Amino acid sequence: MVVCVYRATLIIYNAMSMQKIDPTVKKETIYIALFVIVLSMAMEAVFLIIGKWDLYVLFGNLLGGGFAVLNFFLMGLTLQSALKKEPEQAAASMKLSQTYRMFMLFIVAGVGLLVPVFNAVATIIPLFFPRIAIALRPLLDRNKKEEKEGEEEDAGEDDGV
């Protein structure tokens, strides 16, 4: 276990120190982080409404949400470095990275469940927030597209006048 954590840390450190972060990875991570923050606030509100909010919920939310964003960022970094390699090497590095990230996830979820400082439910639920953010993405993209088309139409009418 210790060896796996050490190797994961080493890989992350190497990935971060050796390469510049791709703007696409940065942009998508910010998008996911914003969504995680919004959904975390919604979750806290639900806990408040049902009367089960305490500091442990907040700590659990911070742990789960923070790790969800970190997991996505690390996946982006691996993807960025994998895209520069040969297809076979890229597939292998992605599989290895997924294994390490899954292991880290297991540790975080275990800590969230076993350490009484963290609320178990509030730790586990934020891990699924990136998935929700991705599911909602087409809706946002559609709105942006419609806005763009509206602007283009307006510009076309102005030119015609």
Added chain:
Amino acid sequence: MLELAIGIMLGLCALGAGCAMIAGIGPGIGEGNAVAKACEAIGRQPESRSAVTTTMLMGCAVAETTGLYALVIAILLIFVAPGRFVDILLAAIK
């Protein structure tokens, strides 16, 4: 007899957790294959790098959720279920 029942229960929980984690293999293989194909696509059309990276990131995150579900089930089976099952068993005996 009670110890045997509890032992079997704990063993089955651990076995179930192990079986659930088989689902963790799939996302790794899927992500690997997807990235390999993305590399080929970028090799053919380098100008589409940004679009391919965005799609890949989203696709990988979606694929990884499957493993996450399995992980949650496994964690529940390891940390939560045994205690509950033992409580139910003891309550049934009393």
